[in-house]
Amino acid sequence: MHRTYSLRSSRAPTASQLQNPPPPPSSTKGRFFGKGGIAYTFRKTTAGQIGPELSRKLSQLVKIEKNVLRSLEVAANERRDAAKQLSLWGLENDDDVSDITDKLGVLIFEISELDDQFIDRYDQYRLTMKSIRDIEGSVQPSRDRKDKITDKIAYLKYKDPYSNKIEVLEQELVRAEAESLVAEAQLSNITRSKLKAAFNYQFDSIIEHSEKIALIAGYGKALLELLDDSPVTPGETRPAYDGYEASKQIIIDAESALNEWTLDSAQVKPTLSFKQDYEEYEEDEEEGEQQEGEAWAEEEHQEGVEESQAA
16 A cells, blocks of 8 residues: 555555566556547547558457546546545544544555556556557458459459460469468467457456455445444533554555455456366366477477487
């Protein structure tokens, strides 16, 4: 947390950050953002209308996701302001209300900090999808070249069936088809690996964000238990508030829980009907990755042996 019982300028990395280092700040962050901004309107109206035809749909998704991130940034900034205002309002109330609202402001302020971290990690998903879009755009020229040669052959066969150019164009078409075949295979392979990586970024960030917010909500409810809400009659004086140390400890405990949280300690696991349990599913996935790594290493070794023999 940035604040326990005072504002801190820096903090040590959490267990989650040590396990999975944070990405660079989101490329969508800036001064001019929001649904009413010119940039938002321009992106929404032009998304998918320019660029190679093959990559237009994914280009539209990438630009929409940029709007999503900037909307999240607006919400994070507003939540931060709300936390500060809550603390300022509580300052003029009774001691218990003043202390509790100040500590609640600390927790809400931390949610806005988590929002910022979520934006940075979510942007990793967007940038990975963007890389698929770029690859799609690079494949488009090979498709266009093959289609153009095919059209030329069809035209010549109609206009001049005995033209010598037909044979030359057919040879070019064979080369273009081979080039296109390689490009399409690369696109297929890269699309799958990048898609998997992209949504792993997104879902991991969602899991971390959601569980940490749930933790904050739990400690927030613990703070509320310190607030005496029993009604008093006119003229009656409430007992003196003595919860300062308890409220401070709740914030410290919340800080410790957030710092120690890792993806491995996530509480919510999916229940899959076609697998025995989620842990076995993860083990199978890790075993498959290990086998792929061993096969790749063996292949690299074999290629090295063949090269040394050839030399």
